[in-house]
Amino acid sequence: MTADLPLLVLFAGVFALLAAATVVTEAVAQRRPGPVTQNLRARVAAWWVMVVLLALAFAFGRTGVVMLFALVSFAALREVFTLTVRGTADHLALAAGFFVVLPAQYVLVWTDWYGLYSILIPVYAFLFLPVISALRGGPAGFLDRVAETQWALMLCVYCISHVPALLYLAIPGFEGRGVLLIAWLIFTVQFSDVMQYVWGKLAGRRPVAPALSPSKTWEGFLGGIATAAAAGTGLWWLTPFGPLQAGLLALMVTVMGACGGLVLSAVKRDRGVKDWGHLIGGHGGVIDRLDSVIFAAPLFFHVVRWMWSTT
Amino acid sequence: MLRRAAAVVAGEAIALFARFVTAPRAIWSGVAPESVQRVYFANHSSNGDFVLLWTVLPPHLRARTRPVAAADYWLVSPLRRFVGRDVFDAVLIDRRPEARSEDPVAQMVTALDEGASLIMFPEGRRNSGDVPLLPFKTGLFHVATARPGVDLVPVWIGNLNKVLPRGEVIPVPLVCTVVFGAPIRLMPGEERDHFLARARGALMALSEVGT
Numbered sequence: 196m197t198a199d200l201p202l203l204v205l206f207a208g209v210f211a212l213l214a215a216a217t218v219v220t221e222a223v224a225q226r227r228p229g230p231v232t233q234n235l236r237a238r239v240a241a242w243w244v245m246v247v248l249l250a251l252a253f254a255f256g257r258t259g260v261v262m263l264f265a266l267v268s269f270a271a272l273r274e275v276f277t278l279t280v281r282g283t284a285d286h287l288a289l290a291a292g293f294f295v296v297l298p299a300q301y302v303l304v305w306t307d308w309y310g311l312y313s314i315l316i317p318v319y320a321f322l323f324l325p326v327i328s329a330l331r332g333g334p335a336g337f338l339d340r341v342a343e344t345q346w347a348l349m350l351c352v353y354c355i356s357h358v359p360a361l362l363y364l365a366i367p368g369f370e371g372r373g374v375l376l377i378a379w380l381i382f383t384v385q386f387s388d389v390m391q392y393v394w395g396k397l398a399g400r401r402p403v404a405p406a407l408s409p410s411k412t413w414e415g416f417l418g419g420i421a422t423a424a425a426a427g428t429g430l431w432w433l434t435p436f437g438p439l440q441a442g443l444l445a446l447m448v449t450v451m452g453a454c455g456g457l458v459l460s461a462v463k464r465d466r467g468v469k470d471w472g473h474l475i476g477g478h479g480g481v482i483d484r485l486d487s488v489i490f491a492a493p494l495f496f497h498v499v500r501w502m503w504s505t506t
Numbered sequence: 507m508l509r510r511a512a513a514v515v516a517g518e519a520i521a522l523f524a525r526f527v528t529a530p531r532a533i534w535s536g537v538a539p540e541s542v543q544r545v546y547f548a549n550h551s552s553n554g555d556f557v558l559l560w561t562v563l564p565p566h567l568r569a570r571t572r573p574v575a576a577a578d579y580w581l582v583s584p585l586r587r588f589v590g591r592d593v594f595d596a597v598l599i600d601r602r603p604e605a606r607s608e609d610p611v612a613q614m615v616t617a618l619d620e621g622a623s624l625i626m627f628p629e630g631r632r633n634s635g636d637v638p639l640l641p642f643k644t645g646l647f648h649v650a651t652a653r654p655g656v657d658l659v660p661v662w663i664g665n666l667n668k669v670l671p672r673g674e675v676i677p678v679p680l681v682c683t684v685v686f687g688a689p690i691r692l693m694p695g696e697e698r699d700h701f702l703a704r705a706r707g708a709l710m711a712l713s714e715v716g717t
Contacts, residue, residue: 269679273529277681283671290676472681473531 201433202253205378209246213239237477245475245484249381253374258305260377261359265301270481271351272297274472278462279343284332288324288344296320297352304356307363309506316353321345350459350489351482357492364496364504369435379434380448380495383427384487387449388456391419408460420449435503444498448491455490513592520593521561524554528669528682532562535715536688537659539564543623544657544689546571547646549639549709550627551667558666559625560594562684572617573625574610576601597624611648618653628705634672639710642702650692650701657689658705662712685712 216239224232252263276289296316303312325341361380362373395415403411427445431438459482463471472480482489500506524530532539548559556573563571577598580590590596597617600606614624630643650658664683690708692701 270529273679273681276678277665280668280678280680283674286671286674286678287676289678293679294676472529474529 201372201375202378205375205382205430205433206246206250209382213242213246216242234477239477241475241477253378257359257362260362260374261301261305264355264359265297267481267485268297268301268352268355269293270472270474271355271485272347274474274480274482275347275351276344277472278466278468279340279347281336281340282332285328285340285344287331288327288341291324291327292320292344292348292352296324296348300352300356301359304360304363309360309363312356312360316345316348320348324348354489354493355485357496358488360496361492361499363506364500365506366435366499366503367505369503375433376499379427379430380491381488382430383423383445384448384452384491385484386426387419387423387452388487389419390422391415391453391456394418394422404457404461407457407464411457411460416453420446420453423449444495447498448495449487451491451494452487455486455488458490459486509588509592513588516589517593520557520589524557524561527677527679528554528558528666529679530558530562531681531683533683533685533715535685535712537657537686539567539686541566541570542657543618543621544659545618545624545626545646545649546659546661546686547626547628547705547709548661548663549633549713550629550631551633551663552670553632554666554670555627555663556594556625558663558682559661559684567623570621571623571625572597574599574614574627578602595622597622611645611652614645614649615652618649618656624649628702632672634667638713639706642706644698644702646705647692647698647701654692656691658691659689660687660705660709660712661685662687662709662715664713685715687712687715 220232220235220239224236248263252259255262272293276292280289300312300315303315324344325337328337328341328344358377358380361376364373364376366373391411392415394417395410395412398414398418399410399412401413402409403413403416424442424445427449428438428442431441434441436444459471463469470479471482474481475484478484546559548555556575560568560571560573573594573596575590575594575596575598577600580586580596580598590598597613599610599613600608614626617624626646626649628642628646629640630645631640633640646658650656662683662685664685665680666682668678669680669682670677687708690705696704
């Protein structure tokens with residue numbers, strides 16, 4: 196059995212959801228025009244584009260998926276470095292991050308060299324990029340600078356590359372269907388983001404971290420996580436997991452996703468920006484949309500690898 | 507014909523590359539992207555400045571907008587001549603007052619009379635120091651005096667100097683912003699220095715927008 200039929204069913208479902216969201220949003224926008232509904236329309240429109248892009252990448256198989264996430268990493272790294280860059284001493288180190296570390300990480304994922312891609316950035320980039328900065332500039336803010344560069348690479352390249360890495364897990368009885376793991380992960384985590392937004396808007400009262408973000412509330416968190424975990428459980432038939440296992444994993448990835456949103460909000464607040472960028476209309480930057488996936492993907496990858504994969 | 511087609515393709519390729527490296531965000535804060543003849547004047551901190559400004563203009567404006575650039579840079583090789591003349595259709599001026607045969611201001615005025623909009627860098631040279639904006643040269647004043655009816659639009663190009671600082675070869679991709687401000691004009695009887703200070707102030711004020 197291939198991944199085609201379940202994938203078609205999932206995408207048909209997502210397109211139906213988006214069509215419903217479009218109809219509802221347009222109706223609301225007609226009745227109550229304003230900045231909130233305008234933003235909502237932009238968000239829904241951007242979702243259409245993102246889902247179609249993902250479907251296209253899936254259609255091109257492993258190479259398409261690896262390429263898509265390499266480009267996503269590139270755009271994400273561009274956003275973080277924009278906020279952290281200072282002075283010219285680090286110029287070459289940042290260029291190496293873009294043009295050596297990022298391609299190397301994705302080539303290693305593409306060739307399934309797990310032993311190296313899981314340590315390339317935590318060990319080798321960690322040791323060598325500061326050497327370039329040290330050779331080229333003074334000590335002012337040195338620790339801050341190299342720490343920010345390392346953080347950016349971990350977030351934008353290392354963590355995100357664990358999404359396409361899911362394609363290469365060898366799960367008995369699930370051969371050739373790794374793309375379904377990606378579809379399930381992204382759907383569950385992103386659905387949690389959407390439902391946190393919806394629950395927060397409808398019932399949000401108590402902020403989780405008032406100093407970081409007034410729009411993140413316990414009601415939104417718990418409602419979003421519960422709804423999305425239930426949806427992830429209901430989609431167990433896409434995955435190699437049983438319903439209970441799918442439920443526990445969905446709980447794990449949605450909680451991690453919420454943590455990612457919180458941590459990256461703190462970074463934005465520290466830098467005095469509202470969004471990471473402007474690439475995705477209504478949502479902000481690439482990282483605004485992927486903060487949850489960044490935190491959920493590595494953990495999901497390792498748990499599935501330990502418990503289901505033979506590699 | 508073939509040269510024209512090659513120039514269009516090369517122009518799109520350059521714009522695509524600029525978008526890839528800088529994901530530029532155009533903020534039209536004091537003026538709309540309309541088909542009105544204008545002189546865009548911008549800060550100059552990188553060789554890529556006019557490319558980025560040119561990239562974020564909508565295609566119908568881009569086709570009629572010509573950067574004012576140094577002939578000694580753009581005429582040295584066949585490739586640069588092709589890019590400067592055919593792709594950007596630059597108004598190429600000679601920066602050496604003692605040797606030139608054509609007056610730069612007259613060249614710019616001719617281009618305006620032919621219906622083109624212009625991209626100018628009134629600092630006159632690339633700013634690679636710590637001050638955000640150098641004092642303006644007088645070119646903008648002379649153009650404004652010759653054609654006082656043309657809108658002068660300040661444009662702040664942010665972050666591009668960090669993408670490719672002076673002396674570096676490899677660009678680091680970073681998000682850049684291009685802020686278009688409210689147009690100014692030479693007021694009747696306005697002194698040169700007063701006008702240049704006002705123009706510089708209008709440009710400086712944009713550096714805070716969009717950050």
